[in-house]
Amino acid sequence: MKQQPCRLLHGEVLGERYVIDRIIGEGGMSCVYLTEDLKLPGKKWAVKESMSEPGMQRAVQDEAQLLIKLSHPRLPRIVDFFHVQDTGYTYLVMDYIQGMTLEKYFRGYRGNVNPEFIMELTEQLLDVLEYLHGHEPQVIFRDLKPSNIMLTDQLEVRLIDFGIARSYKQESGEDTVKLGTVGFAAPEQYGGRQSDARSDLYGLGALLLYLSTSGKFSEWITGVERHIRGDLPRELVPVIRKLLQYAPEHRYQSTMEVRSALSRQQSIPVNSSGVQSGTVAGTLVAAVLGASSGVGTTHSCIAFGHFLASRYGKVAIVEMSAKSTAFSRIQEIAEGGKLGSIRKFEINGIHFWRQTARTEVISLLGGSYDAVVLDLGSYRDSERLEEFLRADLPIVIGSGAEWRQHDVVTLARMLSRHPQPGRIYALPLAGEETIQEMRKALGTSKVHALPLQSDPFEIPNSSQQTFAQVFQDYLPSTERKRRFRFRKY
Template identity: 90%
Template sequence: MNQPCKLVHGDVLGERYVIDRVIGEGGMSCVYLAEDLKLPGKQWAVKETLSEPGMQRTVQDEAQLLIKLSHPRLPRIVDFFHDGDNGYTYLVMDYIQGMTLEKYFLGYRGNVNPDFIMELTEQLLDVLEYLHHHEPQVIFRDLKPSNIMLTDQLEVRLIDFGIARSYKHESGEDTVKLGTVGFAAPEQYGGRQSDARSDLYGLGALLLYLSTGGKFSEWITGVERHIRGDLPRELVPVIRKLLQYAPEHRYQSTAEVRSALKRQHSISANLSAAQTSTVPGTLVAAVLGASSGVGTTHSCIAFGHFLASRYGKVAVVEMSAKSTSFSRIQEIAEGGRLGSIRKFEINGIHFWRQTARTEVISLLGGSYDAVVLDLGAYRDSERLEEFLRADLPIVIGSGAEWRRHDVATLARMLSRHPQPSRIYALPLAGEETIQEMRKTLGTNKVYALPLQLDPFEIPDSSRQAIARLFQDYLPQAVRKRRFRFLKN
């Protein structure tokens, strides 16, 4: 129930703060812009809240705690009043010029820059770390878009401390269940006391909300299909763990979240410093066929074997549920057997057959140094999402004159998604064809792939051609390995 604002223009609070106008309201609170009589020209934000019966003393204690906080991402809270007769309390704090994250998000129609999401994550971790390490620990408990202010420089400020509280070690559960539905942790609705992990859940809910265009703020079945394809992939498994129902299954601190993000974005510990790649974390190459029958799977296998000579641990992943290519390869490799386990190994490379997108997220969590995704022929948006988020997106097309149209058509469809690293590979194409396609596609990143009968045994000509495709992503040191596809 919305509580009407009690103060009006011209009212004076505490013989010092002259109310100018209402600048925000909702629920049981109202925020005013006020002029300072002691400091002419100075403006403050005054938050008016109707306290629960008998809670004035507690609210006052919490306000005194908040006044002691000092952090660049928190407004200074400089004064506190409470009206004992009517139950109203007033917090006087810095007036932050800018707009709320909610308005910023709506202004972009839910399509904010992925770099902004990552920067926002870092800033929120920064301020939450301060609050959680304060003595006593402070739990914000309502990390939602309307409670986050963005300055003109897109600097974060938490602006609503109406339900923030200190953590009480003897308390078994929260006395009052507060928080915004959809962003508050499950424990805030009963059963146990909220703690730092409750704020981490709120962070996950906020990030999922931003990453799905405002559609979701809790991790439910199928939500992966709605996560933006251009979101840095290291963020997705972190969001999922932040949103675990039980607090003990989430990250336990902001430090753990930072560590997880860093781990997802770093080189695998299996690689030595001499083998450092130009791409941090797991190198992901996504291979998409302009049409069927152009050699997409054949190329993926060759790419995987090439990368295995430069990286430590490599996987080639089949993402089409209808494809039978990897099934036939597994049958040959394992002596005619095709078990229920969809992962199999050939000379050190892991192959994953018919792998769902939800499983790919876990594969990209750092267990491999390089992953090649076989997306098959372009058909649906889910495959496109993986293509758009890859470090190296590769389109496989035919150099035949009557099939070049397929490559040009796909290029036009992809033109709405800027990808500076995207390249085009045309098996068996001659030099004249390559030059013509570079003009047609408007890019010099069009390469030929020579005849290669066996993708499990790469001749020098193919190795040199593939090296041109991956030239910006190769470790400095080269470890020579040769693979043979052992047929039974």
């Protein structure tokens, strides 16, 4: 975007009222001046000058009128708006806030700001975003970056740049203008759909990740967790991860959900690897991928689901293959030989979803379940691999037989381009010697033997102990006392 030079000089009078003092900010297509008010001697205002595109004057004016109606302690008052007809420039007059931008404050600490400051900043931003998103019509800020956040002398937040804020239009399919700062703006702001409240939540996540990595990252990419500061409050990291999901439907859907997640995480310990113990924000997703066919992937998924149901409230086991027939056979037994069009069925309180498409899984991960086990079948296609890479707990099932160990090593080599610190390898019926060999071959200690389990719907004590090791970083402290039997009709 071409830099637009500031037009006005010291001493010029704008709108027969505002005397230009000096430039206090500029960038992109706008410039901000500090001005003095001729009608109110001694009163200072910040005036933002912007160039409007031809034909957009009316839309810009409508948005300005909306912003003038806003009233919140973390927003500057916008008291006037006008445009100069012969130049195409518009002017937004707002409170002048003394202090410094978050960007300048952050640089002053060389990226090492106090963890308590980050949490307080989070609370204040949630406060103002809740107000904007609850406004009628809803207001989307769309540019939550350090230079657009002012800190007063008391470190109170003020959002200062409403240059690209807009009201949400229910009937609109996508934004007509793609705006936002690269690295902080949500993916949908670059085309394909309209930005909404979840776009601001992505921006919040990008900002928090930026602060949490000392300015190194604002997107959740592979390996980023290694750069997150170890002194951060434990509840923040999984929340940031979910805020930065690519698809809006995978993020938190409101500021209230973010607050709830932060509150829910507060007393959960963190293990030495930086993984949160006890739970994750939202739904725990365990994705199970077979190194090859016939290694017991589905059998293990069912057993994992029943184990998690003893610790979590509402659990689902999801078959993510249109070709698989395993869940169909189970449903026929559970429902007395009948297989209808409804692909969801229940066995002892656990929901089974057979032949589930990826698009359907999205709705299952929106918080309706406490834990979900995804049966991805054997490694074949990239769509299933994406779900594996996005999971909280990715588990590879492989054979412990010597002649099939190569399948596990080969898959691990293929997955090496996608680092996942929490990845687990589980080998049914493998001996201790095999486990030690595979740990050496795979370069990880997270290789477990799964004991003989003839009925995955009934978990023996030996399996309970092993599964507790597999899921140790994600188990709530309180166990739910439940006994499972395969119910037949």
